[in-house]
Structure formats: structure tokens, C-alpha cells
Amino acid sequence: MKSVPFALAALLLATPGFADTKFDQIKIGAGAALFDAECRRCHASDTTHDSYGPPLENVVGRGAGTYPDYDYSIALEASGIVWTPAALRAWMEDNSGFMPGTKMRHVGIEDRTVQDFILAYLGSISQRDPKKISD
Numbered sequence: 350m351k352s353v354p355f356a357l358a359a360l361l362l363a364t365p366g367f368a369d370t371k372f373d374q375i376k377i378g379a380g381a382a383l384f385d386a387e388c389r390r391c392h393a394s395d396t397t398h399d400s401y402g403p404p405l406e407n408v409v410g411r412g413a414g415t416y417p418d419y420d421y422s423i424a425l426e427a428s429g430i431v432w433t434p435a436a437l438r439a440w441m442e443d444n445s446g447f448m449p450g451t452k453m454r455h456v457g458i459e460d461r462t463v464q465d466f467i468l469a470y471l472g473s474i475s476q477r478d479p480k481k482i483s484d
């Protein structure tokens with residue numbers, strides 16, 4: 350756990366202007382813990398690690414099903430959607446209802462606060478500033 354503050358600090362330095370308040374940093378930290386509990390067993394947060402599902406680095410603002418070389422379901426690949434914060438919320442809440450035919454197991458995160466934290470974390474591992482992507 351010791352390396353977490355350093356990793357976080359490195360991330361914050363790498364994304365100037367994103368985590369610019371203490372509250373943002375706390376949200377990202379909470380989101381990282383929730384991501385570890387709910388998502389990391391299937392998703393790497395950076396592309397250098399093996400990942401059963403597609404790696405989620407840069408997912409905010411990315412076209413769905415566009416990570417190169419990942420074998421997506423036809424439903425996801427053909428969806429034509431962009432992962433805005435609103436789309437990511439709907440996905441976390443009910444991915445199989447939001448996109449019938451996806452091969453991601455249903456996760457069902459309905460708590461909006463938990464969604465907020467995970468979104469803050471996903472934003473921190475994305476180069477684009479999620480605050481500038483309309484939802």
C-alpha cells in the first residue's frame with residue numbers, strides 16, 4: 350500500500366489541471382479502492398498489464414470497443430457509442446441492460462456516489478479531462 354500515494358502523486362503530476370483540489374484527490378483515492386474491489390480483477394488500469402477485459406486507461410472519451418487487439422463482443426464493437434461519464438454510469442449500473450449482448454458480466458453499481466468515485470478514478474487514468482466531456 351505504501352506505493353499508492355506515490356503512484357497517485359505521479360498520476361496527479363502527469364495530469365495537470367485535473368485533480369486540482371484536495372477533494373478531487375480524495376475522490377480519486379476512493380475510486381481507486383472501489384475499482385480494486387469491483388473492476389480490477391478483469392480490467393488493468395494501464396496497458397502494460399495483462400487484462401481479461403479491455404484495459405481502461407484513457408477510457409473516458411474513448412469510442413466503445415476501440416482498444417486495439419481486444420476481442421470485443423459484436424454488441425460492444427458495433428455500438429458506436431463514446432464512453433462519456435453518463436454512458437459509463439449507465440454501464441456500471443446495468444451493463445447487460447444498457448447493451449444487450451455484451452460479454453461483460455453484470456456488475457450493477459447503482460449507488461451514484463460509488464459511481465462518482467469510480468468515474469473520478471477513471472478520469473485520473475484518462476488523458477482527456479472528463480470535466481470537458483459533456484454528459
Ligand code: HEC
Binds near residue numbers: 403405441453456458
Ligand atoms: C468479471 C469481469 C469483469 C468485471 C468485474 C468488470 N468488467 Fe468491464 N468488461 C469485461 C469484459 C469481458 C468486457 C468486454 C465486453 C464486451 O466485449 O462485450 C468489459 C468491458 C468494459 C468496458 C468497455 C471498454 C471499451 O474498451 O469499450 C468498460 C468501460 C468497462 N468494462 C468498465 C468496467 C468497470 C468500471 C467495472 C467495475 C465497476 C468493470 N468493468 C468490471 C469484464 C469485466
